[in-house]
Amino acid sequence: MRFRALADARSVSLATYFAVLLFNVYTLSLYFNQQLTLYIHPRYILFTVAFNAVSLVACGLGFVLTVWRMGTAPSKSGTAVASPGSVSSLGWRPSFTVLVAGLVLVAAYALPARTLSSDTADQRSANFNSIEAQPSGSGAGSGAGSDTLALFGAATSRLNVAEWAKAFNLRSNPDAYVGKEVDVVGFVFHPKGTPEDVFYVSRFSVTCCAVDARPIGLPVYLPGWQEEFEEDSWVRVTGSFTETEEEIAEPVIVAPENIEPTEQPEDPYVN
Amino acid sequence: MLVLLMGFVLAGALLLWLKTDASPALGLSLPTELQDLITLALSIVVEALPFVILGALVSVIVRLFAPTQRILHLLPKRPLLRRLSISLFGTFMPVCECGNVPVARGLVIKGLSVAESTTFLLAAPIINPVTVLATSQAFRLDPSIVWVRMGGALLIANLVGGLIALHKDQRELISKGFYNTLCEVEAADEHHHHDDHEHDHHHHTSNRWRDRWQEGIVIFRDEVSLMLKVLCLGAVIAGATQVFVPRDVLTSLGGDPFLSILAMIALAFIISICANVDAFFALAYSNTFTFGSIVAFLVFGPMIDIKMLTMMRTTYKVRLLAVITLLVTLSSILIGLVVNYAL
Numbered sequence: 001m002r003f004r005a006l007a008d009a010r011s012v013s014l015a016t017y018f019a020v021l022l023f024n025v026y027t028l029s030l031y032f033n034q035q036l037t038l039y040i041h042p043r044y045i046l047f048t049v050a051f052n053a054v055s056l057v058a059c060g061l062g063f064v065l066t067v068w069r070m071g072t073a074p075s076k077s078g079t080a081v082a083s084p085g086s087v088s089s090l091g092w093r094p095s096f097t098v099l100v101a102g103l104v105l106v107a108a109y110a111l112p113a114r115t116l117s118s119d120t121a122d123q124r125s126a127n128f129n130s131i132e133a134q135p136s137g138s139g140a141g142s143g144a145g146s147d148t149l150a151l152f153g154a155a156t157s158r159l160n161v162a163e164w165a166k167a168f169n170l171r172s173n174p175d176a177y178v179g180k181e182v183d184v185v186g187f188v189f190h191p192k193g194t195p196e197d198v199f200y201v202s203r204f205s206v207t208c209c210a211v212d213a214r215p216i217g218l219p220v221y222l223p224g225w226q227e228e229f230e231e232d233s234w235v236r237v238t239g240s241f242t243e244t245e246e247e248i249a250e251p252v253i254v255a256p257e258n259i260e261p262t263e264q265p266e267d268p269y270v271n
Numbered sequence: 272m273l274v275l276l277m278g279f280v281l282a283g284a285l286l287l288w289l290k291t292d293a294s295p296a297l298g299l300s301l302p303t304e305l306q307d308l309i310t311l312a313l314s315i316v317v318e319a320l321p322f323v324i325l326g327a328l329v330s331v332i333v334r335l336f337a338p339t340q341r342i343l344h345l346l347p348k349r350p351l352l353r354r355l356s357i358s359l360f361g362t363f364m365p366v367c368e369c370g371n372v373p374v375a376r377g378l379v380i381k382g383l384s385v386a387e388s389t390t391f392l393l394a395a396p397i398i399n400p401v402t403v404l405a406t407s408q409a410f411r412l413d414p415s416i417v418w419v420r421m422g423g424a425l426l427i428a429n430l431v432g433g434l435i436a437l438h439k440d441q442r443e444l445i446s447k448g449f450y451n452t453l454c455e456v457e458a459a460d461e462h463h464h465h466d467d468h469e470h471d472h473h474h475h476t477s478n479r480w481r482d483r484w485q486e487g488i489v490i491f492r493d494e495v496s497l498m499l500k501v502l503c504l505g506a507v508i509a510g511a512t513q514v515f516v517p518r519d520v521l522t523s524l525g526g527d528p529f530l531s532i533l534a535m536i537a538l539a540f541i542i543s544i545c546a547n548v549d550a551f552f553a554l555a556y557s558n559t560f561t562f563g564s565i566v567a568f569l570v571f572g573p574m575i576d577i578k579m580l581t582m583m584r585t586t587y588k589v590r591l592l593a594v595i596t597l598l599v600t601l602s603s604i605l606i607g608l609v610v611n612y613a614l
Contacts, residue, residue: 013489020496051325059491061488209318211318
């Protein structure tokens with residue numbers, strides 16, 4: 001119970017500032033390592049960084065002030081500033097919630113940042129046709145979908161899985177797609193009920209944070225794909241769209257020219 | 272003291288070392304379920320943290336700088352109208368539900384009754400401008416959902432507030448920890464009043480300002496750390512449920528006009544997603560689930576979920592939370608049914 005002995009009001013105050021600072025530093029370090037998008041949608045990056053910086057400054061100031069006051073007035077306890085409030089009302093003791101928060105912090109710092117695994121993809125898409133993704137970027141910009149369609153004339157091979165999915169939602173006429181070139185990166189995925197000769201080259205689409213990630217994908221026709229590619233491995237698929245007799249929800253299917261294994265991209269989610 | 276400081280420095284250095292060097296080198300490979308659980312929990316924490324910080328800042332302003340007394344003075348005296356006005360407070364607060372708990376605490380400290388604070392807490396996340404904007408963006412094809420959502424939220428908030436107001440001793444409904452805070456703040460206020468009488472105002476204006484800023488930092492620290500603790504707990508629970516409860520259990524019910532509502536409410540309860548962004552999440556279900564169940568999700572989610580309950584627990588008694596949960600659940604189901612069958 002050395003904690004108890006140390007836990008006078010000011011040590012608790014310092015420890016609290018310190019804990020909040022650790023969360024801020026963790027979030028900001030994610031930003032500087034470009035890993036923030038593993039957890040949240042890019043549109044929240046500025047907001048997240050700004051408010052963590054505010055908190056960092058406030059708590060850093062509080063920490064320094066508390067230390068300074070310890071140095072100058074070691075015996076004078078609780079001025080009007082330090083006391084009302086709360087440290088005591090927090091009832092500091094290593095309670096269950098503190099332990100959980102501590103574990104979260106340790107996990108945050110000790111484990112490498114990861115994306116969601118394919119297990120979660122399986123679980124989430126078992127019941128969703130993976131292509132039912134709505135124009136998820138709709139919050140950000142109006143007409144993102146029509147921009148996508150406007151690109152059709154030009155280099156369609158630059159479109160990613162999500163942009164194709166949006167396009168499918170806006171225009172389901174196969175004629176719009178047949179012959180268009182495809183060049184996408186995603187993981188190999190075979191949702192329940194998909195025809196045997198078809199797999200999806202998939203990505204997670206994130207609208208807010210990893211919690212709402214849902215898989216979306218383009219159907220690829222390749223009999224015997226099971227022997228060449230492991231499900232959930234990352235591949236780059238190039239080819240073009242053709243019409244298909246397979247029973248899938250999408251208007252067209254990718255006839256692959258080349259499928260090569262690839263590394264998981266730095267920004268594995270699409271928006 | 273020096274020992275303590277050294278401890279902080281060491282702990283910080285160790286964690287930073289873990290972050291930069293050790294974590295790839297250690298190559299810890301956890302089972303994928305556990306890894307996903309951690310990713311999900313961290314993503315909730317990282318996503319919600321700025322909202323918590325924003326909420327704490329608003330709370331500091333409400334408690335120290337806003338002319339709350341004057342605003343509260345302007346409120347109608349008749350309880351019904353008074354609660355109705357309070358339920359509209361959220362229009363001016365672009366904070367989602369996690370941020371609203373500290374604001375609600377600030378309001379109770381300023382003298383609102385528990386019933387009034389819950390009215391605020393239930394309505395605010397849904398009628399706040401960010402949520403309204405996000406919902407209308409997400410459901411551009413079906414703008415009626417925004418109105419149904421806001422109307423439903425105001426209705427439920429006022430209904431629940433009205434019923435809680437029937438309770439005579441409002442302070443009985445406050446959790447022990449928050450009750451202590453209230454008492455301390457009141458004691459401190461009296462202290463301040465004495466100071467005012469004893470000292471000359473002009474001499475101390477600058478001092479008062481400095482004190483206020485420092486007090487603001489203390490309030491900020493307490494609110495953020497308190498919310499952060501329960502946020503971590505809620506995030507871990509929500510992450511675990513997502514990983515271990517198969518979603519097909521929920522989504523296989525999507526077509527049924529009644530069961531779909533129950534399923535979406537259960538989903539909202541489990542995933543604990545922020546009101547500011549839940550519309551985009553709900554959108555993903557709009558093809559498979561009935562319209563009424565989407566509305567129920569959008570009305571119920573911001574008011575009650577695992578994360579909210581853990582946070583509200585800091586302020587209200589469990590008994591009160593049980594009553595609120597029951598009332599909100601029943602009214603959300605009712606609204607969903609009305610939409611499914613009558614519209």
